[in-house]
Amino acid sequence: xxxxxxxxxxxxxxxxxxxxxxxxxxxxxxxxxxxxxxxxxxxxxxxxxxxxxxxxxxxxxxxxxxxxxxxxxxxxxxxxxxxxxxxxxxxxxxxxxxxxxxxxxxxxxxxxxxxxxxxxxxxxxxxxxxxxxxxxxxxxxxxxxxxxxxxxxxxxxxxxxxxxxxxxxxxxxxxxxxxxxxxxxxx
Numbered sequence: 592x593x594x595x596x597x598x599x600x601x602x603x604x605x606x607x608x609x610x611x612x613x614x615x616x617x618x619x620x621x622x623x624x625x626x627x628x629x630x631x632x633x634x635x636x637x638x639x640x641x642x643x644x645x646x647x648x649x650x651x652x653x654x655x656x657x658x659x660x661x662x663x664x665x666x667x668x669x670x671x672x673x674x675x676x677x678x679x680x681x682x683x684x685x686x687x688x689x690x691x692x693x694x695x696x697x698x699x700x701x702x703x704x705x706x707x708x709x710x711x712x713x714x715x716x717x718x719x720x721x722x723x724x725x726x727x728x729x730x731x732x733x734x735x736x737x738x739x740x741x742x743x744x745x746x747x748x749x750x751x752x753x754x755x756x757x758x759x760x761x762x763x764x765x766x767x768x769x770x771x772x773x774x775x776x777x778x
Contacts, residue, residue: 693730694729750764
């Protein structure tokens with residue numbers, strides 16, 4: 592997350608029953624390219640990016656910045672969970688000073704329908720609750736993305752508002768409860 596303050600990044604890997612949330616490494620590059628080039632993954636995210644452009648622009652170790660967790664299943668990247676500060680210029684805020692923590696995620700289609708998004712996002716929300724006690728976390732997704740809205744509600748997000756952005760109606764929710772079960776830090 593931008594402006595992590597006293598929080599050390601990257602944190603120790605987060606482990607769930609089936610997943611590890613960790614920092615990106617070089618072997619993740621192909622999966623990052625696949626995520627951004629996939630028309631399925633990018634249906635509600637502005638569409639796929641050209642693979643050739645990604646091949647030339649994605650760094651050797653992609654996603655290596657505060658707030659990006661690679662989601663690893665059995666030693667391979669299956670998705671990413673990110674935590675960023677929501678841009679104050681964008682619609683959708685729950686604090687008067689804006690800049691809330693915003694949760695987002697993308698998973699490769701082969702990982703869909705197995706509960707990995709819920710499991711990984713639960714771990715990330717638990718980390719936020721520990722690192723930033725009391726910090727509200729927001730999530731924004733297109734209303735048309737039924738699967739993402741269902742995951743948000745299951746994670747404990749409550750719809751705050753809907754608005755038009757990027758040419759589509761957006762669902763905007765907040766989650767301000769404590770840590771989720773099913774995750775543990777490794778040292």
